[in-house]
Amino acid sequence: xxxxxxxxxxxxxxxxxxxxxxxxxxxxxxxxxxxxxxxxxxxxxxxxxxxxxxxxxxxxxxxxxxxxxxxxxxxxxxxxxxxxxxxxxxxxxxxxxxxxxxxxxxxxxxxxxxxxxxxxxxxxxxxxxxxxxxxxxxxxxxxxxxxxxxxxxxxxxxxxxxxxxxxxxxxxxxxxxxxxxxxxxxxxxxxxxxxxxxxxxxxxxxxxxxxxxxxxxxxxxxxxxxxxxxxxxxxxxxxxxxxxxxxxxxxxxxxxxxxxxxxxxxxxxxxxxxxxxxxxxxxxxxxxxxxxxxxx
Numbered sequence: 001x002x003x004x005x006x007x008x009x010x011x012x013x014x015x016x017x018x019x020x021x022x023x024x025x026x027x028x029x030x031x032x033x034x035x036x037x038x039x040x041x042x043x044x045x046x047x048x049x050x051x052x053x054x055x056x057x058x059x060x061x062x063x064x065x066x067x068x069x070x071x072x073x074x075x076x077x078x079x080x081x082x083x084x085x086x087x088x089x090x091x092x093x094x095x096x097x098x099x100x101x102x103x104x105x106x107x108x109x110x111x112x113x114x115x116x117x118x119x120x121x122x123x124x125x126x127x128x129x130x131x132x133x134x135x136x137x138x139x140x141x142x143x144x145x146x147x148x149x150x151x152x153x154x155x156x157x158x159x160x161x162x163x164x165x166x167x168x169x170x171x172x173x174x175x176x177x178x179x180x181x182x183x184x185x186x187x188x189x190x191x192x193x194x195x196x197x198x199x200x201x202x203x204x205x206x207x208x209x210x211x212x213x214x215x216x217x218x219x220x221x222x223x224x225x226x227x228x229x230x231x232x233x234x235x236x237x238x239x240x241x242x243x244x245x246x247x248x249x250x251x252x253x254x255x256x257x258x259x260x261x262x263x264x265x266x267x268x269x270x271x272x273x274x275x276x277x278x279x280x281x282x283x284x285x286x287x288x289x290x291x292x293x294x295x296x
Contacts, residue, residue, distance in 0.1 A: 014248075015144075020147065023202060024043065024231070033172050038102065043106065045202075047110070052070070075200045084193070158202075210224075249273075249285070
């Protein structure tokens with residue numbers, strides 16, 4: 001059978017991948033919108049979501065829903081601790097030092113996870129069985145539909161948080177207009193603290209959703225974090241809609257690339273896309289706000 005005949009199946013796979021990349025990108029954007037910080041530990045939040053659910057499910061023997069909830073709460077707590085132990089002490093440092101702080105945290109979380117939970121890949125059972133759903137000639141895993149559904153729900157949640165709540169507006173004001181936020185009595189440090197918790201929660205949910213499909217291990221957060229970052233840049237840095245668009249574009253391009261290149265080079269496509277977007281349209285598909293070095 002010609003490789004072109006697999007394109008519909010690759011599109012389904014690409015859309016699923018894109019939803020995961022979009023969720024990781026949303027985590028980047030959530031922190032950036034409140035602090036102008038690029039959190040390179042976001043991929044580790046995704047990894048920890050899957051690993052902690054596996055731990056609660058198979059070691060503590062909690063029911064699946066409680067294991068997932070416990071994992072989300074644990075990762076949110078880790079996000080809060082990251083802010084208190086790394087970001088807050090470095091709040092007066094340069095952007096470069098903050099980036100190095102988040103990168104160091106990423107390495108610490110990855111290494112610690114390998115020591116505590118082991119280095120072998122882990123998986124989770126699908127939410128609703130493994131029997132593929134037939135849509136014409138295309139087979140769709142039920143877990144892929146869960147991924148798409150939760151991505152849509154999280155996008156709605158983040159939209160209402162950002163645009164329809166005082167908390168969300170305060171979080172964004174702490175970054176876009178620090179002086180105005182101070183005059184209104186908004187605690188910028190508190191807003192950034194909460195943003196790290198939200199981004200950690202989004203990352204944990206992404207990890208729980210993706211682990212039944214692609215496995216997880218202590219090192220899987222690095223590549224997911226890089227691809228989520230590329231998706232955020234591709235769509236337009238600082239925009240939730242850009243994160244979603246960039247994630248789906250990247251996932252589809254990566255999946256369709258299997259028609260033309262060996263599967264071992266699939267991950268390299270993300271970096272090719274990044275180079276192309278930086279060269280031809282640095283602001284991303286939807287454009288992006290100017291990123292400066294204002295402190296809080």
